[in-house]
Amino acid sequence: MGKNIQDELLELVTQIKAHVRYQKDLGIDTLLSSREAPLVPDLAAIRQELGECTRCRLHQGRQRIVFGEGDPRSTLVFVGEAPGREEDLQGRPFVGKAGELLTRIIEAIDLTRDQVYIANIIKCRPPENRNPLPDEIATCLPFLQKQLAAIKPKIICALGTFAAQTLLATEERISLLRGRFYPYQGALLMPTYHPAFLLRNSQYKRDVWEDMKKIREEYLKG
Numbered sequence: 001m002g003k004n005i006q007d008e009l010l011e012l013v014t015q016i017k018a019h020v021r022y023q024k025d026l027g028i029d030t031l032l033s034s035r036e037a038p039l040v041p042d043l044a045a046i047r048q049e050l051g052e053c054t055r056c057r058l059h060q061g062r063q064r065i066v067f068g069e070g071d072p073r074s075t076l077v078f079v080g081e082a083p084g085r086e087e088d089l090q091g092r093p094f095v096g097k098a099g100e101l102l103t104r105i106i107e108a109i110d111l112t113r114d115q116v117y118i119a120n121i122i123k124c125r126p127p128e129n130r131n132p133l134p135d136e137i138a139t140c141l142p143f144l145q146k147q148l149a150a151i152k153p154k155i156i157c158a159l160g161t162f163a164a165q166t167l168l169a170t171e172e173r174i175s176l177l178r179g180r181f182y183p184y185q186g187a188l189l190m191p192t193y194h195p196a197f198l199l200r201n202s203q204y205k206r207d208v209w210e211d212m213k214k215i216r217e218e219y220l221k222g
């Protein structure tokens, strides 16, 4: 006859105690829930898998890979097109003038950059900031998709034509796409104008503000 339920429970408790001791030996003194545990390691694992990537030709001209940054458990993720000159030098997304504007947009909905996650479709700067080519997108995009799957945001804000068209697999103009949510990988995706476009066309700031208000409303629903 097999073990009775009491023996099985005792064995389970012994195993849990041994596991907790092992975690403490590793310097981990908080038990993580099954939702919490895999998130940060997942992003780290994706970064590790990406490595010093040479999967497409864009690696030839880059200074640094721009993987993405922010809260790995964020409800809200912003996705831009590709790194520019400043981003390439610093290895961080949205740090030039357009980045400063994005920071102000985030703050306008009472959040900080640390509370959201920011990434791009493409992780290396295209030469002369040209548009990424289809094979470059096809090679790089799966890493962003894995990042989104790890973060599990509730809302994704696609910044600009390129990010919106790529994620939604459409050729529709951003002026027609923006202003409403689309389902994307279990999240709600809001396309809006890119901050760099706003720097040149300030008359569209009102539209972006309308889009951000909708994002804020959805964000507050929790």
Ligand code: SF4
Pocket: 050, 053, 054, 055, 056, 057, 058, 059, 065, 122, 123, 124, 136, 139, 140
């Ligand atoms: S753009 Fe993406 S796929 Fe191409 S080299 Fe950079 S990280 Fe790799």
